[in-house]
Amino acid sequence: MLTYNRESMVGRAIESILNQTYRDFEYIIVDNGSDDRSGEIADAYAAKDPRIKVLHIEKSNIGTGRNIGLDAATGEYITFIDDDDTAEPDMLEFLYGLAKEQDADISLSGSMKEVNGEFLPNCMFDEKLVMTPEEAVITLLRRKKYNAAMPSKLMRREIFDKIRFRTEGKYDDITVVYKYFAEAKKVVAYGLPKYCFWRHSGNNSAFTTNDLLLTPEQLDEYFEAFRERTEYLSEKLPDIADYAQYSEWSYMISMCNKIEKNHLEQCRKQLTFVKRELTKHYEEFYNSPYIEEFEKEFMRKYVKTV
Missing domain, CATH: 1.20.58 (Methane Monooxygenase Hydroxylase; Chain G, domain 1)
Structure with a gap:
C-alpha cells in the first residue's frame, strides 16, 4: 500500500487488512513523503503487528512508490490496496483460494464503490471465469466485468519481475495492467465484491464519477x-x-x-x-x-x- 497525506483515512485501510481471515501475509506500507501523520500512523500499527513493514521515501509518483514496495516484497503472490479504500475481511482468502484452485497467475474479485456515503456496485458479476491471456485482456478492455485498477487483483510475483510500474505519469494502472494480463498463462475472475473503492474529491480517479x-x-x-x-x-x-x-x-x-x-x-x-x-x-x-x-x-x- 502506498500512502500520501491520508491521515484521516489510512487507519481504516490498514484495519481492513489486519482483520483479514487469511492471516499469513506481509503488509508493506510505503509512506510516499507524507507531510501529515500518515507515516506515523503506519509506524504505530507496525509497532504492534510484525507483519507490517513501513518504508518512508521521498515524494515520488505512484509507480515509483509501488516499485519500491515490490522490491521489499517476499510473498508468492502480491496484491495492492489504496490508502483510502477498504477490503472485505475475506478478500485475501478469496483471492488466494481462487489462484491456488486454478493454478492461475492472476485472480481477481468484484468490487463496490462508495460515493457520497452510498455504496454502489462497481465491478460485480456472479460467474467464475477461467481465461486465457487473450480472453482476460479483451474482458479488461470491455470494462464491463473488471477494469485496470490494481486493487482487487492478486498476481504471482514473477509477473512483476518481468514488468515494472512506470516511473513517470500519474495514472500508472492503465499503462501496465493489460501487460500483466497478457503475460499471465491463466487468469481467474469471480465477481463477488471483496473490495470497496472510495470515490471522493481528493481521489486520483475522481474523474471516473x-x-x-x-x-x-x-x-x-x-x-x-x-x-x-x-x-x-x-x-x-x-x-x-x-x-x-x-x-x-x-x-x-x-x-x-x-x-x-x-x-x-x-x-x-x-x-x-x-x-x-x-x-x-x-x-x-x-x-x-x-x-x-x-x-x-x-x-x-x-x-x-x-
Whole structure:
C-alpha cells in the first residue's frame, strides 16, 4: 500500500487488512513523503503487528512508490490496496483460494464503490471465469466485468519481475495492467465484491464519477497510454489486435461525447485531436464488428455524418 497525506483515512485501510481471515501475509506500507501523520500512523500499527513493514521515501509518483514496495516484497503472490479504500475481511482468502484452485497467475474479485456515503456496485458479476491471456485482456478492455485498477487483483510475483510500474505519469494502472494480463498463462475472475473503492474529491480517479473533473493533462496521458496499449497488444497478442484498436477508438469517441456534452472548454485541444483521429479512421471504426450503436450515434453527431 502506498500512502500520501491520508491521515484521516489510512487507519481504516490498514484495519481492513489486519482483520483479514487469511492471516499469513506481509503488509508493506510505503509512506510516499507524507507531510501529515500518515507515516506515523503506519509506524504505530507496525509497532504492534510484525507483519507490517513501513518504508518512508521521498515524494515520488505512484509507480515509483509501488516499485519500491515490490522490491521489499517476499510473498508468492502480491496484491495492492489504496490508502483510502477498504477490503472485505475475506478478500485475501478469496483471492488466494481462487489462484491456488486454478493454478492461475492472476485472480481477481468484484468490487463496490462508495460515493457520497452510498455504496454502489462497481465491478460485480456472479460467474467464475477461467481465461486465457487473450480472453482476460479483451474482458479488461470491455470494462464491463473488471477494469485496470490494481486493487482487487492478486498476481504471482514473477509477473512483476518481468514488468515494472512506470516511473513517470500519474495514472500508472492503465499503462501496465493489460501487460500483466497478457503475460499471465491463466487468469481467474469471480465477481463477488471483496473490495470497496472510495470515490471522493481528493481521489486520483475522481474523474471516473464526475466528468467535470476531466483535465487536458489526464486526457493526454490516457490517449498516449492507449496508443501504446494498442501497439503492445498487437505485437504480443496478434489475435486480438483488431479489438485493441477498436478499444482505443472507443475511448476517443467516449471522451468526445463527454467534452461536448459538458462544454469542457479547457479540453478543446484534446477534442480537436480526437475528432481528427476519428475522421482519419472513420470507416474502420464505424464499420468495426465490435462498435456499439451508441458509438455510431456519437460518430454521426460529433465527427461527421454517413
